[in-house]
Amino acid sequence: MHYEGKIYRPWMEADSILIQTTLGCSNNQCTFCTMFDDKRFKVRELEDIFKDIAEARRLYPKVESIFLIDGNVMAMRTEKLIAILDQIKVTFPELKNLALYSGFNDFRRKSISELKEIRSAGLTTAYSGLESGDPIVLERIKKGMTREHAIKGMELAREADIKVLASFIFGLGGRERSKEHAINTTSLLNIMRPDAIAPMALAIQPGSELEQELHNGQFSLPSPLQILEEEKYLLENMDDFPCFYWGDHGNNIASMRGEWPAARQPFLEHINKHISLNPMTKKNVIETYAW
Secondary structure: OOOOOOOOOOHHHOOOEEEEOEEOOOOOOOOOOOOOOOOOOEEOOHHHHHHHHHHHHHHOOOOOEEEEEEEEHHHOOHHHHHHHHHHHHHHOOOOOEEEEEOOHHHHHOOOHHHHHHHHHOOOOEEEEEEEOOOHHHHHHOOOOOOHHHHHHHHHHHHHOOOEEEEEEEEOOOOOOOHHHHHHHHHHHHHHHOOOEEEEEEOOOOOOOHHHHHHHHOOOOOOOHHHHHHHHHHHHHHOOOOOEEEEEOOOOOOOOEEEEEOOOHHHHHHHHHHHHHHOHHHHOOOOOOOOO
């Protein structure tokens, strides 16, 4: 199996086989992220990808889940992505889950017929970074995406029957924009209604632009209490649409996961307990670990 540079996958895909199809991220300018600083965006040659698929078949007698890396794999040309998906489907007839990273803008840059072809070729799930629903935060972090872009991307994915997990970051608005970040992210989720969400607490990545902003005084870290209050607002105000809540990232203060909306009340009880009793709430700034 061939892997180049640092390798990342969602924590939900811990049991998945990783096939590297792209190198890096086509945006690669988000201020909070350093995941792909070691490489420029490139789509690998089909021949090399097919060799890795064949090698994975030799190594593993049964494969039920595959995750395509690196960053926004959906950005590659549709015909090439379909060729990869077709090869995987032929090689692993027992496969149940085939997922990848995709920006919401990547959905927008394809036609609905292309997205439906990709779905028919075997793609089941796309992991998409929403990060925030606050227009000011989105602009500050250089996401290259607006609320309207995210809404349109989600609409296209849903029409193509591609399941979407939307990830976002508690604390990304900093100390001064915590409330707006929580309110606007929740309102955007209520419009988009993704199939799953993955909230994570902010972690300052060494070498990131956000780290420099922190050192320059342009960004102020939120407190642990603000992080918990952001999540409490979400739990109180997110609509009752069916969704899986992956709130158990390693940096989250109040770890929880389960089916939404059934989990609303136990989740609220859990987070209120942390707000009242967790000694971390006495600290001035959040302390988390780099990815």
